[in-house]
Amino acid sequence: MQRKHVLAALLGGVLALDVFAQTLDEDEARIEELMNAPATVRSVAPAPAASATVDDSINETPIAAAVVAPAQSADDEWLAPKQNENAMEFADLAHSIGARVSIVTTNEREHHGVVTSADAKQVTIEVRRKGGNASYVLKKEQILKIESR
Numbered sequence: 001m002q003r004k005h006v007l008a009a010l011l012g013g014v015l016a017l018d019v020f021a022q023t024l025d026e027d028e029a030r031i032e033e034l035m036n037a038p039a040t041v042r043s044v045a046p047a048p049a050a051s052a053t054v055d056d057s058i059n060e061t062p063i064a065a066a067v068v069a070p071a072q073s074a075d076d077e078w079l080a081p082k083q084n085e086n087a088m089e090f091a092d093l094a095h096s097i098g099a100r101v102s103i104v105t106t107n108e109r110e111h112h113g114v115v116t117s118a119d120a121k122q123v124t125i126e127v128r129r130k131g132g133n134a135s136y137v138l139k140k141e142q143i144l145k146i147e148s149r
Helices: 001-038 090-095
Strands: 100-106 110-118 120-131 130-141 143-148
Touching: 090 110, 090 143, 100 120, 110 130
Parallel strands: none
Antiparallel strands: 100 110, 100 143, 110 120, 120 130
């Protein structure tokens, strides 16, 4: 069965070569004819010129509504940032011994603990750590923010 297919393919290939051979010869003759023919100039109609007007309407920004600042009123508290209600002054620490506080230092560290002592120059807080309690003495110059907890 396979021999029949192989023979049919070979026979088809031979016949095809005969057909292509004539076509290739005709193609070669046509190419030679075109190469030896004198060049002819075809006139091509020029393309229509583009219009010189530019539509700037797409570049204009439409104004949907005019923005007007609201008139000031008595209840404009929502406009200003809220003051932290838990904020404390350094001077108040002397009156807050035993109170829980959060202190942020100039190196951005936060200490959460209990005030054990305070004076005009420094504060001592006791902070709970993994192995027990630690006491920190922080000078007034080191402290950025104090909040009661």
